[in-house]
Amino acid sequence: MKRWSLRARMLGLSAVATLLALAIAGWATAGILSRFVTEGLDQRLDAQIALMASAVRADGTVDRLAIEQRAGAMTLGRDWRWRIVGPAGTISSADFPELDPPPHPPGGHGPPADALPAPAHPIPREGTDSDGPVHARQTTIATSRGPVTLIAAAPSQVIARPIRAALMPLLTVIAVLAILFALAAFFQLRFALRPIVALRDQLGEIRRGARTSVEEDQPAELKPLAMELNALASESAAALNAARASAANLAHALKTPVATLALTVGDRPQASAQVDRIEEVIRHHLARARTVAVAHRARTPLAPVVADIATVIGSLYPARTIAADVPADLAVSLDAHDLAEIMGNLLDNAARHARSAVSVTARLEGRHVILAIEDDGSGIPEALREQAMQPGVRLDETPAGDGFGLAIVRDLVALHGGSLELREGGRGGLLVHLSLLSAG
Secondary structure (H helix, E strand, C coil): CCCCCHHHHHHHHHHHHHHHHHHHHHHHHHHHHHHHHHHHHHHHHHHHHHHHHCCECCCCCECHHHHHHCHHHHCCCCCCEEEEEECCEEEECCCCCEECCCCCCCCCCCCCCCCCCCCCCCEEEEEEECCEEEEEEEEEEEECCEEEEEEEEEECHHHHHHHHHHHHHHHHHHHHHHHHHHHHHHHHHHHHCHHHHHHHHHHHHHHHCCCCCCCCCCCCCCHHHHHHHHHHHHHHHHHHHHHHHHHHHHHHHHHHHHHHHHHHCCCCHHHHHHHHHHHHHHHHHHHHHHHHHCCCCCCEEHHHHHHHHHHHHHHHCCCCEEEEECCCCCEECCCHHHHHHHHHHHHHHHHHHCCCEEEEEEEEECCEEEEEEEECCCCCCHHHHHHHCCCCCCCCCCCCCCCCHHHHHHHHHHHCCCEEEEEECCCCCEEEEEEEEECC
């Protein structure tokens, strides 16, 4: 099941809330507008009823001459109608519409018979004609001969027309507001989620070894999370260091006794085979332990480590010149201790077999840092190069060394995703081609 991103969820909720709010606002505005238009229409209809009432005599008869004189004033527009129903009969405009029954029986207490009739409390009426709905107002006045009912009617389009005319700009405003709210929500979420994006990037830098902790100067909601992440990273680093230290201690503790035992039983094939088996089992389990404990998040600048190791090896072999050309911006995805052990073994081996000079160069190729350690010694024949990287194998008879240096280097490099290859150098000596993952 595909889950929406947090940004998509918040934008979706914001869009729904915005559309709902604008719909309610539009509906409420239309209702208010309709009420005001209807009230205005009712006022005009009531004014027409007042004109009609002025033509009704006290005895309930209608002054037709007054009606004719006021007909123009009583015709408020096309399809507006009027009707007077009294004791003397009914008079009305042409095509008076059929109205629904009134909401309550018409009636009222009019003025005395000798007083001037006046409309009292008009009530709304609804009806229909051939063109559609009709809205009307009705009142009843009392006369000496009985009540007289006055009705003024107008088509409902008189209400609908101004509402429609007002709704078009209203809908335009609502559409513009919806766009503005959508943009505001988008930029608000973009700004609000920026600390989370930054926190994610910092975690990526921790994984790559570019930093050891995230910034704890976060918004109040994220600060506890940042503190917990830092605590987790610290505990993870401590556990990793402890595991690595244990693996390294065990490796160093077993290396010398096994090498000594191999030299002691070297002339007895059966014993030598058992020692080789012991050494293979130890190396296998140490490799597994180091694979689990390897610091894949480590990031170590290359140039300082090479310079330090070159200084130490140069002091041990003063007759050799060690030249290093390593760019200052190169860094490898390797723990500093492992890098020192690799470079220490390789430079010590090169200086021991060189006649006068050792060179170290480094360059970046894609995602790997390529190191070349070259000496001007006698080198190693191609047929013996693979054998030279086997544990406990020595191709010379000098007392220095135990035959484990290149084997340890190859294991460490392989654990960190690199490779080691022995080649013939340009000066006839050995060229060690080392590839390590870049941490740039």
